[in-house]
Amino acid sequence: MVNLQIRDVPEALRDRLAATAASRGQSMQSYLMSVLKDEARRSANVELLRAIDALDEGDEFSGAEITAEIAAVRDDRDRRNTEAL
Template structure:
């Protein structure tokens, strides 16, 4: 592992970060490591999403249509489950 150093951090920024770390029961070091790690993961996830942005093999449903389709599928599953439970 490598060590990172940030210079010229204003006192109020350092104090705010220290307060947030303390509120979570963490050291400033562990709090900042968690922030940097989350940011690295987020940028990796965004890069993956961008690679698939132009693909046409996925769903072309709008958000509302996808919700409606999921609701319909849930109702059908529940009806099938109820039929199976009531079958002799």
């Protein structure tokens, strides 16, 4: 595991994060880990959009083909995210 440290966090921000964590019944560490995981998961959406954009615009795909491609990209993303943890 890797440790991360963030310097110069304003006290008001720290207090707000601590309050949010407490309201969810989580420690600050647990809450921030969930925020980081969620952000990493969302960043994969950019990859998906780039893959879709790279498709030849002249081609027509069925709804089933598009759904299958999205599922494949998501499966690949989830596999890579799981391996990274």
